[in-house]
Amino acid sequence: MLTRKVSDFLSRPKIILGVYLLVSVIIALQHYARGPLKYNNFQIFRAALGHLAAHQNLHLQYPNEYFDLFLYHPSFCIIFAPFSLLPLPVSLVLWLACCSLAMFYAIRSLPLRHTDKAFFWWFILFELVTSLHGQQTNPLIVAGGLLTFTLLENGDTRWAALFPLLAFCIKGYGLVYAGMFLFYPQKREYISYSVLWAVVLALLPLPVTGLDHFVQVYKDWYGILVADHAVNYGFSILGLIKVWWPSFSQSGVAKVQLAGVVLFGITWLLCLFRNQYRTLRQRLLLLAYASLWVILFNHAAESPTYVIAIPGVVLFHIVNRKQLAPWSKTLIVLVFVFCILAPTDIYPPALRHNFFEPYLIKVIPCVLVWVVLQIQLLLHQHENQN
Known part of the structure; x- marks a missing residue:
């Protein structure tokens, strides 16, 4: 009570x-x-x-x-x-x-x-x-x-x-x-x-x-x-590539971003041509996709810009908590613990400055959500009811 x-x-x-x-x-x-x-x-x-x-x-x-x-x-x-x-x-x-x-x-x-x-x-x-x-x-x-x-x-x-x-x-x-x-x-x-x-x-x-x-x-x-x-990789997929592959150069940034634009276009056009937008749930997922994509492929993304990406995570969870229950619950927890809380005093300064920040840990949970959402949209795997 x-x-x-x-x-x-x-x-x-x-x-x-x-x-x-x-x-x-x-x-x-x-x-x-x-x-x-x-x-x-x-x-x-x-x-x-x-x-x-x-x-x-x-x-x-x-x-x-x-x-x-x-x-x-x-x-x-x-x-x-x-x-x-x-x-x-x-x-x-x-x-x-x-x-x-x-x-x-x-x-x-x-x-x-x-x-x-x-x-x-x-x-x-x-x-x-x-x-x-x-x-x-x-x-x-x-x-x-x-x-x-x-x-x-x-x-x-x-x-x-x-x-x-x-x-x-x-x-x-x-x-x-x-x-x-x-x-x-x-x-x-x-x-x-x-x-x-x-x-x-x-x-x-x-x-x-x-x-x-x-x-x-x-x-x-x-x-x-x-x-x-010309000078940024950002808190993004581009930044993660730079962390994992230090030789990744600025010339590669434009190529990765172009690939992201092409993937975005293909995804939305498929949804359009397949009438994969008729229900509110489908349209919410498209909004979620835009919110995540625009930050994850953004060379200027910073930690504070994730207030734009997180609504995409929330909408993904709201739509999918029944259909993709294990995935959705796991991902929402990962986002909260390793993305939202990453820059806060919940973690000791040494951990933040020596691990979370240089390895862009904040980015990874949102990338995982985006990957699952990307597969979901391409394979047309979500409920067709309001």
């Missing part, structure tokens, strides 16, 4: 929402109190609007303001503008709270049972915390993907077309969620609205840059994307 009451209490959306907000505020205040080095990523986002207005190259080093580089779309400066203009401590708290709220409400919007949503909220919480500690944009990207799915399910094509493009304006790979439109009617309407939203979002910097500097801003952005690709 007591166990059930505790379970019911912890399943209440208001309680979970309160935890999400409390965690966000605590992390924000903790990092602000420790000084600028602890919220460096936020400083990068915050300074971008001023650089844009001053007609400076957004993607150069500005060591007097922060370390590292601004790698985001020029329109992100405008989207982030409210946080650039508010006082620093207020904007930092609100930024992390917005990231958590986006994740919470995106999960809430999904066409899942309440018990599944509650599991989703709690299971991803530690991964969300990892992302919040880096003030990362990743929760917004995955929230955009989940909302895209919900809006497509509800037939709201106009707004469904917007969210993948908003995600793209944060990080380019967020656009992958736009591919879900293939499995829904009103494809022409989706494409038309996508073009409209793309133009609107691309022009966002124009009032700040003016015509003279507008084109240069996009040239600078393209240049940093090319340079970024």
Whole structure:
């Protein structure tokens, strides 16, 4: 009886929402109190609007303001503008709270049972915390993907077309969620609205840059994307190959990523031509596949970006916990223990720094889930009922 009451209490959306907000505020205040080095990523986002207005190259080093580089779309400066203009401590708290709220409400919007949503909220919480500690944009990207799915399910094509493009304006790979439109009617309407939203979002910097500097801003952005690709392997399949095969060179990165793109295309086209998207379960698996794939083949993937991959794991588990019970239960435990908890203080620092990080242990459980899901989709092995 007591166990059930505790379970019911912890399943209440208001309680979970309160935890999400409390965690966000605590992390924000903790990092602000420790000084600028602890919220460096936020400083990068915050300074971008001023650089844009001053007609400076957004993607150069500005060591007097922060370390590292601004790698985001020029329109992100405008989207982030409210946080650039508010006082620093207020904007930092609100930024992390917005990231958590986006994740919470995106999960809430999904066409899942309440018990599944509650599991989703709690299971991803530690991964969300990892992302919040880096003030990362990743929760917004995955929230955009989940909302895209919900809006497509509800037939709201106009707004469904917007969210993948908003995600793209944060990080380019967020656009992958736009591919879900293939499995829904009103494809022409989706494409038309996508073009409209793309133009609107691309022009966002124009009032700040003016015509003279507008084109240069996009040239600078393209240049940093090319340079970024040349130096990374990431917390990804590419990184694992580098760990296991040290001679793996940058020339091989493009080949592996191309193979990943081809495999992604083949998988989705097979599902499309075989009508392997008619049920909600099938569409949830396609969403799960996109969420995992976009991180596992991403040369820029980091530990905090796994807040994008973990929803794929959760959806895989929710769909398959009956059909593939032993596989699903084993994999979900492996992901929690060796992926979600990998960067936390659950493990001693020596173990984290000498084993988990250099050997990319965090990546391996998600790769296993992706492999099982890949086989499942190619062999058409899942239930054909809603």
